[in-house]
Structure formats: structure tokens, C-alpha cells
Amino acid sequence: MVLGLRFFTERVGDAAGEPVLDAENEEELMHVQPGVAIVLGNRTPESPGTLYISTKRVMWLSDMVRERGYSVDFLSLSLHAVSRDPEAYPSPCIYAQIETDAVEDEESGGSDSECDETLDVSKVTEMRLIPSDPNQLDILFDIFCECAELNPEPVEEQDEEHNWIFSTGQMEDGMGTGGGEDSEWHISENPANPIGYSNGGHDLARTMLEYAELFSGLLSSSYSLQLQIDDRRFEDAEEMERDTRSGHQ
Known part of the structure; x- marks a missing residue:
């Protein structure tokens, strides 16, 4: 499984369109929230788009640029929470931490800083979702929790020669x-x-x-x-x- 945030541009329909779901793995859409800005790492907020939450992942699609969008699997989200503390971030938002396979450059602080012109999404470890209506935060949080429960951590396979457990029969x-x-x-x-x-x-x-x-x-x-x-x-x-x-x- 590939961990981390990914670019996502697979849409269907006219205008901004909707995300293409993974029907083979029985992915279903759980919630759609328009008017949501996204903040990746330490970058400035991107123009509002539409947030799609499915049984497998979180997807954000820009309303302005059809070729711009991001997705992250729930298995890659190590933490999500509601943030209303202005000292933590000026706007109320859903804060999420993202596990990634990439090794960040400790000296440069990764590729998600504001000064970077190009964004390496594989190194983004923090994401904020800012709805235009802060009253929707609790609803979004509950949906995040529900979908996270649908995606438990996979159990690692035991060594074939050790630690096997069998019944008496x-x-x-x-x-x-x-x-x-x-x-x-x-x-x-x-x-x-x-x-x-x-x-x-x-x-x-x-x-x-x-x-x-x-x-x-x-x-x-x-x-x-x-x-x-x-x-x-x-x-x-x-x-x-x-x-x-x-x-x-």
C-alpha cells in the first residue's frame, strides 16, 4: 500500500465534475461538502473546492481548476481532530496528520513550505480542511471517525515457520x-x-x-x-x- 497524499484528477461529469470511485473495491461516497478550502503543510490556503468523503479515502477537488485535486486514504491518516484554537490556526478546521513513505529533508523541513513553487505531495504530513461554514466541523469529524473505523490497520502476516496457533483438532x-x-x-x-x-x-x-x-x-x-x-x-x-x-x- 502506498502511504501519503496523492494528486487526484479523475473526474466525471460536466463543470467541476465528481471524483471517480473505485467500484471494484466497493468504494462508496459518504458525504459531499462544498465550499471547503484546503491547506497542505505550511502553505497558504488554496481556493475553496468541494470535499468528498468516501468509505476508502478523503478527496478534495478544486472548483476553479479541473486538473487540480488531492486524495488520501484513511489508512494514511494517523490523526484527525477539530481545531478551533486561533493560536493553533486562525480558522476553525479539520486538522489531519498524514503518514508518508517519503523521507523528509530535516534541514529544509520538507517540500511543503510556502517558499516552494512546486509541491511534492508525497512529503506532506499535515492537512487542514476549512469549511466556509464552521458549524459543519462536528459533522465532518463524525464522518471521518465513521470511515476510519471502516478502514482498520491491516494485520501483519505471521512468519510461516514461527508463532502459529492451531486448535486442538x-x-x-x-x-x-x-x-x-x-x-x-x-x-x-x-x-x-x-x-x-x-x-x-x-x-x-x-x-x-x-x-x-x-x-x-x-x-x-x-x-x-x-x-x-x-x-x-x-x-x-x-x-x-x-x-x-x-x-x-
Whole structure:
């Protein structure tokens, strides 16, 4: 997945037109808000356009220039909030932070500064949406939240050789009826925690079993040694008793 803000010019219809949606991925339009200015990074606000919010992304299209527009996926929005503090920004707006794949130049502060003539949208990390009617901010925020919930962070795939989790039935099928100590898979003895481990030569279950056998062996050795010592004490006591009897005689 490509993170970050992108230029967007795919429109249909006359005049300003409307954005082309990704029908193959079941993208649906959720809200349309006209009269919205956009601010990218530290640049000056662009002339008002129309904000389109779909189930997949946020799109802004200029009303003045048909070839100008931007889009960002909800998966690239790490934060969004309502900003009404004039010290943070003069106009009430929706403030959003954008995750990006680009590495910014720390010395120049990126490519979104006011002095840049050309805009590298791949490095834009902040966006403000300023509706002409500030009363619409709460509605826009609620829609942002709703669509963000429709786009949860993808779960990273686990390593094929490690950290697999199986049910008890799956593990029994994979191990066979006998299981066996040489089997790569081991299953927990606790029915409430049917977790299978696959850790190569460092299997946790096998290691615990080896420790248990070693501990059991140490206990057996200690018990045997204690019996030998006790037996020797009995032998010494019998010899002392015989010597005492001989002395009395």
C-alpha cells in the first residue's frame, strides 16, 4: 500500500465534475461538502473546492481548476481532530496528520513550505480542511471517525515457520494419533489453552519437559544418596553396639 497524499484528477461529469470511485473495491461516497478550502503543510490556503468523503479515502477537488485535486486514504491518516484554537490556526478546521513513505529533508523541513513553487505531495504530513461554514466541523469529524473505523490497520502476516496457533483438532490431525517426541509440533496439556508451538530446535514444551525429567532425576539421585547414607549410619550403629557388648563381657 502506498502511504501519503496523492494528486487526484479523475473526474466525471460536466463543470467541476465528481471524483471517480473505485467500484471494484466497493468504494462508496459518504458525504459531499462544498465550499471547503484546503491547506497542505505550511502553505497558504488554496481556493475553496468541494470535499468528498468516501468509505476508502478523503478527496478534495478544486472548483476553479479541473486538473487540480488531492486524495488520501484513511489508512494514511494517523490523526484527525477539530481545531478551533486561533493560536493553533486562525480558522476553525479539520486538522489531519498524514503518514508518508517519503523521507523528509530535516534541514529544509520538507517540500511543503510556502517558499516552494512546486509541491511534492508525497512529503506532506499535515492537512487542514476549512469549511466556509464552521458549524459543519462536528459533522465532518463524525464522518471521518465513521470511515476510519471502516478502514482498520491491516494485520501483519505471521512468519510461516514461527508463532502459529492451531486448535486442538488441527494439531491432532497434524501430529497423528501417537504424536511422538520427534514431532515438530507440540500441544499444550491445558485444554483451556490449546496452543501449538513451532519453534524449530528450541521448542518450549520440549525444553520444559527436559527440565522436569532432569529435576525428577536429581530428586531420585538425592533420595538414593540419602538411603545410602542412612544405611551406612545403621551399619555404624550396629558395629558400635557389638563393640559395647564385647567390652562389657
